[in-house]
Amino acid sequence: MKISTKGRYGLTIMIELAKKYGEGPLSLKTIAQSNDLSEHYLEQLIAPLRNAGLVKSIRGAYGGYILSETPEKITAGDIIRVLEGPISPVEGIEDEEPAKRELWIRIRDAVKEVLDNTTLEDLASHSDDGETDSYMFYI
Amino acid sequence: MKISTKGRYGLTIMIELAKKYGEGPLSLKTIAQSNDLSEHYLEQLIAPLRNAGLVKSIRGAYGGYILSETPEKITAGDIIRVLEGPISPVEGIEDEEPAKRELWIRIRDAVKEVLDNTTLEDLASHSDDGETDSYMFYI
DNA sequence: TCAAAACCCTACCAAATTACTAAGGATTTT
């Protein structure tokens, strides 16, 4: 019941891109260094994000990646689905017997609700500060 | 982001025990056969449930397992925690930077809410019928 | 022009986890 580094690092990449949105491309090297991650590994994670149309790449010197859309239009759910597969606590949810099927559906919907209502704008605007306005999440 | 067969089969065992609650012990062999699962594998799953005090074992001929408490006092969360570990989308949630930490906390709390408010009584009473009163879950 | 910077692609691999199987011992009831 865990989200792997694929989804976690993918979110990290996308949050970095959101923070620099409108300021030109950001290289994977920069993202890898500032987050202490393997650039090669991030390359493998951004490939599906590019194929899914969430980011655009700009090649050559001073190139990098940019978001395809504004940060408020991309959700955590978009990213997690691309890197982790469908949001569901079990595969073949419809094959389960009624009681368990209902349980899985309720869990799935609860997680979807959070992921699909959290945008990159939300995430980028809260990633620098400390605890000061984290109360916003609890309203 | 999946619950493995440990948690799923564990729930299956516990739902079967809930359905027979008050009618004496139910053997793993019976549970394994009626659910088409490996008895040997179920033995490995019920061991932690016994150690956690969720079930009691009765040895010898005509023995088996019984719930330690009434079905309404045992939740899906109790079972999943024993077999899958802590309910959390990532390990070391507190080590994440603020934005992601808040996201993981919101997901964790949403899943907890469902698992801790679904009892074995709920699950056992809905496991025989079809779709007829599944609307109860949506109120 | 040209070399560096960056993206792109295909393998491969070690460690961990999952999902069991195998084999037998311990305990209790009939």
Next chain:
DNA sequence: AAAATCCTTAGTAATTTGGTAGGGTTTTGA
């Protein structure tokens, strides 16, 4: 005593995770 059942340890094949290796190809600033 025999049968039924719980209980325990060990091994193992398949899959996933979390990368590394080693190369391309494309673009652009100097």
